[in-house]
Amino acid sequence: MSVSAPSRISGIGRLTPFRAQRIWEHNYIAYRRLWKVVFSGFFEPVFYLFSVGVGIGALVGDVSGPGGVPVSYAAFVAPALMAASAMNGAVIETTFNIFFKLRFQNVYEGILTTPMQPADIAIGEIGWALLRGVLYSSTFIIVMVVMGLTTSWLAILAIPGSVLVGFAFGAVGLAATTYMRSWQDFDLVTLATMPMFLFSGTFYPLDVYPPAIQLVAKISPLYHGTELLRGFTLGVLDWTMLVHALFLLVMGLIGAAIANRRLDAMLRK
Amino acid sequence: MxxxxxxxxxxxxxxxxxxxxxxxxxxxxxxxxxxxxxxxxxxxxxxxxxxxxxxxxxxxxxxxxxxxxxxxxxxxxxxxxxxxxxxxxxxxxxxxxxxxxxxxxxxxxxxxxxxxxxxxxxxxxxxxxxxxxxxxxxxxxxxxxxxxxxxxxxxxxxxxxxxxxxxxxxxxxxxxxxxxxxxxxxxxxxxxxxxxxxxxxxxxxxxxxxxxxxxxxxxPRELIEQYAPREVLELRFDDEQRDDAVIKMDGVAARSEVLADRVLLYTDDADDTQRALHDRGVHPEQVLVRRSTLEDVFLRLTGRRLID
Amino acid sequence: MTVLSRSLRVAESEAIAYRRTWRGTVISSFINPILFLAAMGAGLGSLVDSGSGELAVPYLAFVATGLMAASGMQNGATDGSFPVMAGILWRKNFIGAISTPISPSDIIYGRFLWAMLRLTFVLVVFAVIAVLFGAMEIGPALLAVPPAVLTGLGFLTVITSWTVTQKDGLSLSTLFRFAIVPLFLFSGTFFPISQLPGFLQPVAYVTPLFHGVELVRKIALPGVDASVVTSIPMWIHFAYLLTMVAVGLYLSTRLLDKRLRP
Known part of the structure; x- marks a missing residue:
């Protein structure tokens, strides 16, 4: 073989302060081949919506929506499913996928031998998770429009709303993943998201519960996401939505801070 | 600099x-x-x-x-x-x-x-x-x-x-x-x-x-020269003969190491040493002559082998 | 050794493995069905019962019976998919087993026996909890356990025979997304099939979960009327599920043999 070592080239690489977008680029390349798997995640909430729309809705009739206005049952549940899909997309991304890369593949250790920093990874991965959540929720809202479940122009605001949901859950999911030791611990993820999905005012207004349980349900982050999106898709604005948005924002910021600190401690021993 | x-x-x-x-x-x-x-x-x-x-x-x-x-x-x-x-x-x-x-x-x-x-x-x-x-x-x-x-x-x-x-x-x-x-x-x-x-x-x-x-x-050369004589004799013995042979070999080479499976003799001239062994009535089962390596340097410095 | 004693060895090995992995199944086998019962049966039930009043039974009872059959399906489908793929590809315990006097069909029969035991336990627990919720009476609830188990075994065997033909784990997730979840949502668990658009009803009638749900409902809620269940005689449901088990067993023994000893 007459191959020589690679030639020396000059002026290679630059130092830019912010490069979290490189993580997106990485994930984009990796997901190009897996788009079917990602895309199939979109169907679950749609199946639920059909089930509610054609079946359960007829049993329930109208329910009282935000501000006590009666709305069809499907229109009531749809924004909740939209919030849940943003949650699920973000949580799957930052728990299962990240755990594999973190614990088994040591992908991040390699990345940190380049100019990338732990914060780039944390911000990049949370941002990507949020994107996946938003992908689900924004395609979902198209289904809602087609089914006539939202007529207000305010519904467009549900997309930035689901960005907040994705951010909050993606950040907390990433923080949680840094504490996970084995695959068994992922049962805890299901144990957290499943009750949230069922009891956050998704399928009926919280007032069917006794006041004490209502209070518990209101701590659920998904409840805040659901209420925020419901206000937008049903076209009823209310100052409490500001509280819901703030809750999600603060939750996301705390999660991101913990995730960043933990990743740094884990990867730079 | x-x-x-x-x-x-x-x-x-x-x-x-x-x-x-x-x-x-x-x-x-x-x-x-x-x-x-x-x-x-x-x-x-x-x-x-x-x-x-x-x-x-x-x-x-x-x-x-x-x-x-x-x-x-x-x-x-x-x-x-x-x-x-x-x-x-x-x-x-x-x-x-x-x-x-x-x-x-x-x-x-x-x-x-x-x-x-x-x-x-x-x-x-x-x-x-x-x-x-x-x-x-x-x-x-x-x-x-x-x-x-x-x-x-x-x-x-x-x-x-x-x-x-x-x-x-x-x-x-x-x-x-x-x-x-x-x-x-x-x-x-x-x-x-x-x-x-x-x-x-x-x-x-x-x-x-x-x-x-x-x-x-x-x-690598400096280290070998500094810490290990030029050649190494690797000897294997029957279990019964070994202890006896170790006693007989005392002082025959510049340095020796008794390992679990063999005995190493460090010397500048392996032929000389082999003759000396014969004269002392030491008859190993197997003899291997080789040049010193960094492994020998390491053994000398730490008393242990690089790979266990 | 006879087929029975070899199969019992396989069941035993499943039981030994379960001592380590049971924690992972607690959520899907016990907690999820109970959460659904509380959220949909009790919570949503209060809306349904004060709503249109189209159902002749409390919604809680309707959903509890549906979930009982659906839980059988979930457990059977899970047992027939991931652990089977693991036995062939990841844990390779099937490969190990057939280097002993155990044959591929013993593996199928042994896992079947073990699943029968586990499904019975899971479904008795669910039935008792549903009784505590006030969804049904204890006697009929326990009588409905065997049909729910049968539903689970039908899914176990048929899905096993499908899994052994698959290349990797990716298609298993697809199965759950595009078969199990839709069955769960549209086969009468949460609302009567009669609510579906007319052209979809025949489709629902031929799904296996529908027959499981119907059977559980007819046994657990004696004397329910036509707004809740169909007039299809029970023996048809039984025949459907038994056929499914028989075909599933036949195919899975053949196909596993082909997969492991090509």
């Missing part, structure tokens, strides 16, 4: 109550291949991690390119290439994508990266695997890809942690050949290894590490 790329003085790394690296000093110069030889747990990998700025220094002084790893880690990492002990290739990406994304981590443009990928794949003898996924590659191919990945940013310093551990002999020689080419073309290499043959093959200069400390320093 302009040609010193890495300088360490009293460099120390402690994890809770374990001192992994215990106040070591070394200088690594432009254009040399510098080795850290030692058994597992000697502190080699911890030292590498401090140089690559992924592990904070506990005590002492370390500069890389004259920069401080604590505050200028990013600028240092921009100029180094790292081949870790365990492959951490991205299994979700293809061979060329693995190179591409590392180029992007270094903020290189697509136009800069693509010709480089072609060049590096040729260097790593992986051109025909360009679009293959990483999973089915052999251990040797994965290592070569990891080395190619470390070269994407044309680093001034290449750090290889146990580059051939776990590879079969053929794959090792192929890899050594690639590293030799890099060296020939002026690259600065830092190599850790617990294989003496690897250190002898690749390193211009090396330090021997044991339990966090540097116990010797020099070129």
């Amino acid at each position: 302009t040609d010193t790329l890495v300088e360490a003085r009293g460099l120390t790394k402690r994890f809770d109550d374990l001192t992994a690296v215990d106040g070591i000093d070394f200088d690594i110069h432009q254009g040399e291949a510098f080795g850290f030889l030692g058994p597992n747990g000697a502190g080699k990998t911890s030292t590498m991690k401090m140089i690559t700025t992924v592990s904070p220094i506990t005590e002492g002084k370390l500069t890389v390119f004259g920069l401080d790893p604590t505050t200028q880690g990013r600028s240092i990492r921009q100029r180094i290439g790292v081949v870790p002990q365990e492959d951490n290739l991205d299994l979700e990406l293809t061979v060329s994508e693995n190179l591409y994304i590392y180029g992007r981590y270094h903020d290189m443009s697509r136009a800069e990266i693509n010709p480089r990928i072609t060049e590096l794949l040729e260097f790593a003898q992986l051109s025909d695997r360009r679009d293959s996924t990483v999973e089915p590659l052999s251990g040797g191919m994965k290592r070569r890809l990891t080395i190619a990945r470390a070269l994407i940013n044309d680093p001034d310093l290449i750090i290889l942690d146990e580059p051939t551990t776990g590879l079969d002999p053929q794959a090792r020689h192929l890899l050594w050949d690639r590293l030799y080419r890099l060296k020939r073309d002026g690259a600065t290499l830092i190599i850790t290894t617990h294989y003496m043959d690897e250190a002898e093959q690749l390193c211009d200069r090396l330090v021997v590490m044991d339990q966090g400390k540097i116990v010797a320093e020099g070129s």
